[in-house]
Amino acid sequence: MPVQPDRETLPANQKRQLIDWDRSHVWHPFTQHSLWNAVDPLIIVGGDGEYLFDADGNRYIDGHSSLWCNIHGHRRPEINSAIIKQLDRIAHSTQLGLASPSAIRLAKRLVDLAPPGLTKVFYSDDGSTSVEVAVKMAYGYWHHVGQPQRSRCVALRNAYHGDTIGAVSLGGIDLFHGVYAPLLFKVQFAPSPYCYRCPLGKCRDTCSLACADEVGRLLNEHRGQVAAVVVEPLIQCAAGMITAPPGHLRRVRELCDRYDVLLIADEVATGMGRTGRMFACEHENVVPDLMCVSKGLTGGYLPLAATLATERIYEAFLGPIDSGRTFYHGHTFTGNPLGCVAALANLDIFESDRTLEQLPAKIERLTGHLRHLADNPHVGNVRQCGMIAGIELVKDKATREAYPYGLQVGAQVCAHARQYGVIIRPLADVIVIMPPLIISPESIDHLMNTVERCIEETVPRLGAGTCDGLE
Numbered sequence: 001m002p003v004q005p006d007r008e009t010l011p012a013n014q015k016r017q018l019i020d021w022d023r024s025h026v027w028h029p030f031t032q033h034s035l036w037n038a039v040d041p042l043i044i045v046g047g048d049g050e051y052l053f054d055a056d057g058n059r060y061i062d063g064h065s066s067l068w069c070n071i072h073g074h075r076r077p078e079i080n081s082a083i084i085k086q087l088d089r090i091a092h093s094t095q096l097g098l099a100s101p102s103a104i105r106l107a108k109r110l111v112d113l114a115p116p117g118l119t120k121v122f123y124s125d126d127g128s129t130s131v132e133v134a135v136k137m138a139y140g141y142w143h144h145v146g147q148p149q150r151s152r153c154v155a156l157r158n159a160y161h162g163d164t165i166g167a168v169s170l171g172g173i174d175l176f177h178g179v180y181a182p183l184l185f186k187v188q189f190a191p192s193p194y195c196y197r198c199p200l201g202k203c204r205d206t207c208s209l210a211c212a213d214e215v216g217r218l219l220n221e222h223r224g225q226v227a228a229v230v231v232e233p234l235i236q237c238a239a240g241m242i243t244a245p246p247g248h249l250r251r252v253r254e255l256c257d258r259y260d261v262l263l264i265a266d267e268v269a270t271g272m273g274r275t276g277r278m279f280a281c282e283h284e285n286v287v288p289d290l291m292c293v294s295k296g297l298t299g300g301y302l303p304l305a306a307t308l309a310t311e312r313i314y315e316a317f318l319g320p321i322d323s324g325r326t327f328y329h330g331h332t333f334t335g336n337p338l339g340c341v342a343a344l345a346n347l348d349i350f351e352s353d354r355t356l357e358q359l360p361a362k363i364e365r366l367t368g369h370l371r372h373l374a375d376n377p378h379v380g381n382v383r384q385c386g387m388i389a390g391i392e393l394v395k396d397k398a399t400r401e402a403y404p405y406g407l408q409v410g411a412q413v414c415a416h417a418r419q420y421g422v423i424i425r426p427l428a429d430v431i432v433i434m435p436p437l438i439i440s441p442e443s444i445d446h447l448m449n450t451v452e453r454c455i456e457e458t459v460p461r462l463g464a465g466t467c468d469g470l471e
């Protein structure tokens, strides 16, 4: 790995000290610390474009967009200077009882970009809270229009909507959510649109979207009791980049219309160009009643989220002050100006870089690599949705048998990739590819060739191996 001579590095003793303090004091997210503490963590000190730099000056492709949020690359001058300019004005003032130019301008921009009919923007801090807001709005809506018995949500198995308790309630990943079951509110779950391992035992060519129709069955069974259906449009990301069959989202929208239920689209991962369109819902001409955006909203710079709502929902919350209709929800940093100007600069770059116009060629390049990988004996299934891809490794290609979880095959492949200058992170045994949209064709090639190489160099020797500690 070439050391970048112009890069800031950390002196060895400082690095040592930080590693010790990390072990002593930092509790990392989604991390088993008995493994984490066994090896030295990689400390990232800088970034540029699609690259990350570690404390020794090594350069890596940021293959997961710093957890699915970076869009136009690191250290973008336009976003940096927007934040710096805002810092010279004010870092934060509240949205409670006061307004600010950046939050107003961003709301207008988001409404102009969003599917038609989503006219109101409610800010929060992260994806989880944007989903909580949507659920409370959906329930509040029905309450205020005289149907308080509509208190249930329908979600999909394998869903991921965040880690706060409300968002976990809507989640369907047992590995993450099982322990907390007693804390959760009750949700009706429809099958995951996981064609490679169809929960209904159907075949994609002949299923006629039976999994989506299960949503209809639940809506019928709980007629008049459901406030909203919550979905990740097109792709269940955290579950392992599970791509829904075309038409799934549209069918769910139609079912929501038939049973007069609100549709919440959680675009936290899929929004901001990641699927090739600004929002995933556009692919199927679906207009949700509530839409959540976060991760890429600020280009991956600062935490900010928005829940977009229709006029119909908003109006149900109007009334005299003693009507009990006020939406009593908000966070201290709601609509933070630094986040809002970063988001505005992010949207400006979509225009100046013509980001969406550049994507088809990159998506096609990624497709080429994925097609090739699909033939690999260790690869059971490849899935792609725009600039998002998942490569599912399997023990037995013919039977689709998975590796035992304890073997951490995905983690091992990803750990190995670091020596070739690539940072990726798996979801169980699905290798996740989700680079910044700015990524160059050459970097796509390096990223994907590295994945192939690491599968070949790692998987065959993993008989009774144990995880080396890198998650």
Ligand SMILES: *Cc1c(COP(=O)(O)O)cnc(C)c1O
Pocket: 126, 127, 128, 129, 131, 160, 161, 162, 163, 232, 237, 238, 266, 267, 268, 269, 270, 294, 295
């Ligand atoms: C990441 C994610 C969330 C949670 O967002 P946080 O910012 O981590 O709270 C919610 N929904 C989806 C679809 C996500 O991918």
